[in-house]
Amino acid sequence: MKNKKYIVLLLIITSCTFSLTGCQYKSPGIDESAYVVALGIDVGENSRIIVSFQILIPSSFSGEASQSDKSIVNSVECTSIESGINIMNSYISKEINLSHCKAIVISEKFASQGISETIFTLMNDVQIRPDCNIIVSRCTASYFLENSKPVLEKLTARYYDIAPTSSEYTGYTQNLTLNDIFYSLNSYTENAIAILGGINEDSNEIPNNTLFSAEQDSSYKANETPIDSKPNMENMGLAVFKDDMLVGELNSIETLCHLLIVNELNTCVLSIPSPFVEGDTIDIKVIPTPSSKNKVELINGSPYITCNISLTARVLSLNETSVSLTDENMKKIEKYANSYIEYQIEKYLYKTSKDLGCDIDNFGKYLTKHFATEEDWKNFNWIGNYNNAFFNVNVSTSIISGNLLIKT
Amino acid sequence: MDLYKVGKIEAIALVVIVMLNHLVLNLPKIFFNTAGCAAWINAIFVFAIALIFLFIILKLFKNFNGMDILDVSYFVGGNTLKNIIGFLFIAFFMLIASALLRDFSRSLNIIYFRNIPIYLVIIVFLLVALLANRIGSNVIIKTTTIITTIVLINLGVTFFLTAPQFEFNNIFPILGKGAKEIFLSGSTNIFAFSGFCVLYFIMPMLKSSKEFNKIAIWSIVISGIYLVFCILSLLLSFSYVVDAYDLSPMYLIIRTTQFGKFLQRPESLFMFFWILSLMSYVSICIMFSCNIFQKITNTRKSQVMAYFFTSLLYFGALIPRNISQFKFIEDVIYKYFSIILIFFISMGILILANLKYHRKNMKLEGRKLNEK
Secondary structure, eight states, X not given: OHHHHHHHHHHHHHHHHHHGGGOSXXXXXXXXXXXXXXXXXXXXXXXXXXXXXXXXXXOTTOSSTTSOSOEEEEEEEESSHHHHHXXXXXXHTSEEEOTTOOEEEEEHHHHTTOOHHHHHHHHTOSSSOTTOEEEEESSOHHHHHHTOOOSSOSOHHHHHHHGGGGHHHHOSSOOOBHHHHHHHHHOSSOOOEEEEEEEEOSOOOOOOOOSOXXXXXXOOOTTOSOOOSSSEEEEEEEEEEETTEEEEEEOHHHHHHHHHHTTOOOOEEEEEEOSXXXXXXXEXXXXXXXXXXXXXXXETTEEEEEEEEEEEEEEOOOOTTOOOOOHHHHHHHHHHHHHHHHHHHHHHHHIIIIIXXXXXXXXXXXXXXXXXXXXXXXXXXXXXXXXXXXXXXXXXXXXXXXXXXXXX | OXXXXXXXXXXXXXXXXXXHHHHHHTHHHHHHHHHGGGHHHHHHHHXXXXXXXXXHHHHHHTTXXXXXXXXXXXXXXXXXXXXXXXXXXXXXXXXXXXXXXXXXHHHHHHHTOTTSOHHHHHHHHHHHHHHHHHHOHHHHHHHHHHHHHHHHHHHHHHHHXXXXXXXXXXXXXXXXXXXXXXXXXXXXXXXXXXXXHHXXXXXXXXXXXXXXXHHHHHHHHHHHHHHHHHHHHHHHHHSTTGGGOSSOHHHHHHHHXXXXXXXXXXXXXXXHHHHHHXXXXXXXXXXHHHHHHHHHHTOSOOTTHHHHHHHHHHHHHHOOOSHHHHHHIIIIIIHHHHIIIIIIIHXXXXXXXXXXHHHHHXXXXXXXXXXX
C-alpha cells in the first residue's frame, strides 16, 4: 500500500516533467543558435574593437551544427566582445553560441595594446572552452578568418582543432590554449605566449642572408614560408607577451628551441651543418629524452640558468657521397649537432632575455624554492630580473642510426 | 521517524559525504585563500588537528556509550541544555545545507541553466530531499552509501587523470602566504571537518555502538586524505588561478583537463554525480534535523516536520541577494558557527559531562565506603 502511494507520486512527478517542455524557461534549440568556430578581434577605427565571427552554416545532412564544412565571417565594430555578440545576435536573428569555438584570433595590432581584458573576459564566458587556441595573427583577424578554409579536412571545427597539433611533429609552433595564456598572465614566474598565425598568400622569396644554410628552412615565421598555394591559414612561430602586451615574435627554430627547453617537443626534423661537406647540411630526426633538465641559481643577484638537453636522433638524409655511419662518423655528426643546437638555443635564450625581457620558458619556477613566502618571491620581481640572466647550455645528442640505410 | 539501524560502511558514508560536498564546491578555494601555495600544508595541519580532536572526542564519549550529544546535554544540564543544543544543531544543519544548496544551484545556473531562475533549480533538489525523507531514513542512508562510493571514485579518478599535468615546483615558495597564515589563521579551516556533526548523532543509530571508534577514525581519515589530495591536485595543476575562479575549482580542473581526443567535455558526467551527491546531502541534513526535533520535543513521528525543514531550507537558500552576501554567509557565518558549535560547545558539553560522571561515581563510591 505504502509502495503504491510512492509509485503514484513518482508517476505524477514524471508526468509533470512533460508539461515543462512548454515552459517559458527553456534553452535555445540547435536551430535557434548560431555556432561560432572562430572568433577574431581587431583594433576598431571609431570604437575600441572589431569582433569577427566565423559562423557555421548548418549542413542539411549533418546532425550537429559543428559538423559543417561551410561558414561565413561577419564582423562588427563595438566597444566590447559581449556588446559585439549582442549586436550580432540581433543581426543574424539567432543566438551566438561559443561552445564550439576552437580558435580566438587576435590581430598583432590589438595584441600590442594589451590583451588581459580580452583574455579575462573570454575566461569569464561559460560557453568558451579553456582549451580553445589563441592565435596572434600577422594580418587582421577578420582577414585571417575569411581565408581560413579547411584544406585536407572536411569540417571547419575539426580543421581548427587539428591545425595546431602539427607542433607535435614539426616543433614549429606550440598548441597554446586560452587556459595557458590566462595562467601565464596570472603567473609571477613566466610570461605569456600565443600561436603566431598568418595567411600565406604568395610564394615568398627565399632569404639569402642567413648565417648557415642549415638555418634556412627553419627561420620562417607565419606568412613567410615559400609555399606556393592558395591563401590559407599558416601557424608558425610564437607571439611573445610582456605583461599583457605583444613585444616580439619567435620564428620556427626559436620555437623549436623553446619546446626543447620546456620539454614539450615530441619529435622534429632538424637540418644541421654537415661535418663532411662544407656548406652542405644533414637532416636528423630529433627525439628529446626525458632526462633533459633545467637549473636556475642566483649568482651575485643574477640568475644563472643551466639547460641540460639530452636528445636522440636518426640521420635522415644520405646521398651517394655520404660516408658510412661508422662510430667515428656518428660521433662527428653528434659533435656538429650538439654545437649547432647549443648555438641556436643560446641565441634564442639571449633574445628572450636581453631583447624581449620575457621568461617564456618558465625558468622562474625553478627558483621559487629559494624563497620562503609568496611575498618574498613577488618582491624579488623575477620577470624584472630575467634580463640579467646568463645561460649555460649543454646539449648531448646521441645518434642512433639512419632509418633503413646506414651507407650508400 | 522510524530509526533505521546503520551499519559500519553506511555510517562512514554519512560522515564522509558532508566533507565531499564541500570539497567539490568551495573548500579548496578557502584553503588557497588562506595559505596560497602552502594550502596543502594547511590541509595536513588541519587534518592533524582534526585527528587529535577526534581522539579526544572518542575518549570523552567512552563513558556515554550509545548516547548522542543530546543525551549527553540532558545528562549535563537537563532539558534546557538539551533543547538549546538541539535547536543549535538544527540551525547548523539548516545553515550548511542552505549555503551549499545555494552555492551549487548558483553554479548549475551559471553553467547549464542560464535561462532558468535559481529558485526553480533549488526546488528540484528540495523535492528529491523531501520525497526521500517521506519514504524513510533507510532509503536516504542506503542511497548515500552508494553515492558516496561513486563520488569517492570520481574524485580519485580526477586526481589520477590530472596527474600527468602536475608541476611539482608549484608547491614553492614552500610557506605560501606565510607561517602565520598556515598555522594560525589557517587553523580556522578545521571547519572543513564539519562532518563531525554527524558523529555526534550517529551513536544511537548504529547497529553496534562498539563500532563507533572505528567508524569515526575511518570517516575522518578518508575525509582528510581526500581533502589533501584534492588540494594537491589543484595546486600542482594550476596554483595561481584557483582563487580567481568563482565556481568550483574541482569543476574547473576537470574542464581544463583533456582526457584524450575521444573523451571530450567529461565535466557533465562529473557534474551529474555531484548533483546526486548534493541531493543526498540535503536529504541527510533534513533527516538529522527531523531526528533532533523528534528527540527534543518527544514526538512520536517527526516525518511531517520534513515539510517544515524543506521550506526553511528553501527560504534560507534564497536569502543571499548577491555574491558578497553569499560569501559572507559561507566564509564567515558558516565557518565560525561550525567551529564554535562543533569544536567548542559540543566539546565543552562532553568535558562537563565527563566531570559530572566522575563526580557522581566518586560520590557513589564514597557512599559505598561509608555504608561499609
